[in-house]
Amino acid sequence: MKTSDFDFKLPPELLADRPSKNRDEARLMVIHKNTGEIEHKLFKDVIDYFNEGDVFILNNTKVFPARLYGNKEKTGAQIEVFLLRELDAESRIWDVLVDPARKIRIGNKLFFTEDDSLVAEVVDNTTSRGRTLRFLFDGSYEEFRRKLKELGETPLPKYIKRKPDADDAERYQTIYAKEEGAVAAPTAGLHFSKHLLKRLEIKGIEFAEITLHVGLGTFASVEVEDLSKHKMESEQISISEKTCKIVNHAIETKHRVCAIGTTSMRAIETSVSANKRLNPFEGWTNKFIFPSYDFGIADSMITNFHTPKSTLMMMVSAFAGYDLIMKAYKEAIKENYKFYSYGDAMLII
Incomplete structure (x- = not known):
């Protein structure tokens, strides 16, 4: 077929x-x-x-709440980061999708909090939208995962145009x-x-x-x-x-x-x-x-x-x-x- x-x-x-x-x-x-x-x-x-x-x-x-929003260093442009899978727990390395991808290159840093407590560095390109990020966080692994959950959104499918709410x-x-x-x-x-x-x-x-x-x-x-x-x-x-x-x-x-x-x-x-x-x-x-x-x-x-x-x-x-x-x-x-x-x-x- x-x-x-x-x-x-x-x-x-x-x-x-x-x-x-x-x-x-x-x-x-x-x-x-x-x-x-x-x-x-x-x-x-x-x-x-x-x-x-x-x-x-x-x-x-x-x-898990896989959709995060960060700001690119220097320009402050908002970048959507969709967490796909954890590659290395100890080094906090993840495969992600980024949008818009054309703005994100190896070496760029993304800032997810006003106090810069959670930062990610782009270490590789995987696909046209795919990137590998190393998260920089001064805390234990458990604290790091809690921070991701705190900042993340429920990853509703893209066809749903509204923002996720408490019910989701x-x-x-x-x-x-x-x-x-x-x-x-x-x-x-x-x-x-x-x-x-x-x-x-x-x-x-x-x-x-x-x-x-x-x-x-x-x-x-x-x-x-x-x-x-x-x-x-x-x-x-x-x-x-x-x-x-x-x-x-x-x-x-x-x-x-x-x-x-x-x-x-x-x-x-x-x-x-x-x-x-x-x-x-x-x-x-x-x-x-x-x-x-x-x-x-x-x-x-x-x-x-x-x-x-x-x-x-x-x-x-x-x-x-x-x-x-x-x-x-x-x-x-x-x-x-x-x-x-x-x-x-x-x-x-």
Whole structure:
């Protein structure tokens, strides 16, 4: 298949710039892979499709406030710095994106506080917008990380034009987030409320946690027409022995295994064995899933509605079938479902 096969006209008013009032009352489209039936529900109705012994695979990554604003030395020009990943904790060296990038060269310094307590020096160029920074801070590592959090903003996607507010700090984070390291939320999980998780637990659904630290590469556009030539950026993942036991037991006892989000799906498909069992894993993945991929672990998934020609839409099409997803997206637009990070949800079962 080609990238252009995944293009469609998405009305801009369907891009959600705020979350639903209540997490579990977003809309839910239920797609039945085998019959092609499409149902319209609320997210909290997801409980009706699962039974005791079924497993939800949750990505427990935690978003950190990755967007900072500094001023360039001498000129004072404001520069946006988006923290991507920490390369060296001891030396406080980070990979970042800067905007505007044309103003930032090796050797430049950026000042983030009026008292100059936090300064960064550009030590390398990585891509057109990418830079490597060494942060200069007179304090412990813990104090340094606290300072980054104090100055940083919730890294809402660029399509959301408003400034982040207090609600975003809570809502652009799953309620089960614990392992800090993501620069974007695993958005399918944003729909789970504490009440809904408790109801699922009481019904006997089990939860297996993985960690995939979502990077901006997840949302990067595909610049080639031949999908086999697209390269995903690497993201760090962790899959524990405990999670593998829970998931593999469900497979062996013929219970449902539901991947919550494309990030969970990519993580488990990175470490699937030849006999379709989940293996423990610590490392990085650049796995790109598109039709016609043979999935090994999950038989259902929850995901949001994705933008045209995105790698996320391609994965979902591989899982549910291209024709069915295109039909579902057409229905979603007709019924005014909300798309993207704060948008509504889809259950594929």
